[in-house]
Amino acid sequence: MGTTWSARIAGGAPGLAAAVQEALDGVVAQMSHWEAGSNLGRFNASDPGRWQPLPPAFETVLRAALDVASASGGAFDPAMGALADLWGFGPAGPRPFPDDAAVGAALAVSGARHIEQDGRRARRLAPAALDFSGIAKGYGVDAVAERLLGLGQRDFLIEVGGELRGEGIKPDGQPWWVDLEPVPGAVLAPMRVALHGLSIATSGDYRRAFVHAGKSYAHTLDPRTGRPLDNGVASVTVLHPHCMLADAWATALTVLGPAGMALAESQRLAAHMVVRTETGVTEHLSPALEALLS
Incomplete structure (x- = not known):
């Protein structure tokens, strides 16, 4: 991968x-x-x-x-x-x-x-090409977790390329605490979550991009336009029991932008979104994430 x-x-x-x-x-x-x-x-x-x-x-x-x-x-x-x-x-x-x-x-x-x-x-039905880049890494985390559970392991934290899943607790009795990945240059309060039977995946415009004619183009493509995303979304983090779905939904919400937070609410997704503005960044939390952090 x-x-x-x-x-x-x-x-x-x-x-x-x-x-x-x-x-x-x-x-x-x-x-x-x-x-x-x-x-x-x-x-x-x-x-x-x-x-x-x-x-x-x-x-x-x-x-x-x-x-x-x-x-x-x-x-x-x-x-x-x-x-x-x-x-x-x-x-x-x-x-x-x-x-x-x-x-x-x-x-x-x-x-x-x-x-x-x-x-x-x-x-x-046409010469279409599958690309599982937005979901296979998360599935890999789940595959490892299921393998370990099958081997009798109950307490672990798995990470593949920055996507994580935690099961059970640490030897000191604490859960697997994980900090949400910060957006470079954004001044936001740090956020920490406990991965106890949960996975976390983040999609960010700062992870992979190229520059053409002085403009940066992020690696996330909008399937509706066929072009790199240009909606100001800096990052989206999703927590879900299955890392495969956290991975896929993080990409989907990144493409949808702030309007996608309504979908996150209807899907009961614990989601965090950071959007770039002319004056800095704005932060959006879904109700499920707010409940998780309370």
Whole structure:
């Protein structure tokens, strides 16, 4: 996934590091868009219209991704591979700045509307390319957590690329306390949460971007326009029992901007959003997060 992982396990037994790596290797083998031989790579190379069998983890992630895509009105979309490549965020790396025609062409073959799933099989209805960058890392955290729980471990904190999930407590009886990732340069009160059966994921415009003609373009793409997001959202953090869903919803709310906080409320998501303004930043907390912090 192009990142690192860490695990803090209370009373951990020998061999757990290998078990964690094995779980993550399984996620990469199924869902990496950087590996042409992954299940995702083979799906993206399949003939449109031909049903493809899905391994269990792939099925789970695709179903969750399509559900969030529907619930968010397309603000999250797992079939944006062509656009990610066009803007230089895919496996091929940086590319020339695209013109309107190139964006339009990539947008026409992108989107969840081109993906059909029927249980343990799925197919492309056009040359759309799946890209699980907005959900697979979170699923990796969940996969590791479930592996550890299956091995009898009950108290641990798992982190993959900054996304975390905590179970149980630390040896001193305290929960796994985690500080929300601060936005660089923003003057905001620090916020700390206890990950006791909870996960946390953050999407931020400062994490990955490129500069063209003096303007910075964030790596988050708006599936509705096919272009990098430009709505002033600096970061969104979501807490959820499943890191996979925290990851996906953090991306969806980032795209939706402040108006998305109403959706966070209706979905009962514990969400925190920081938006850049002409005078600094504004901070938005969903009712579920306020209740969690009270």
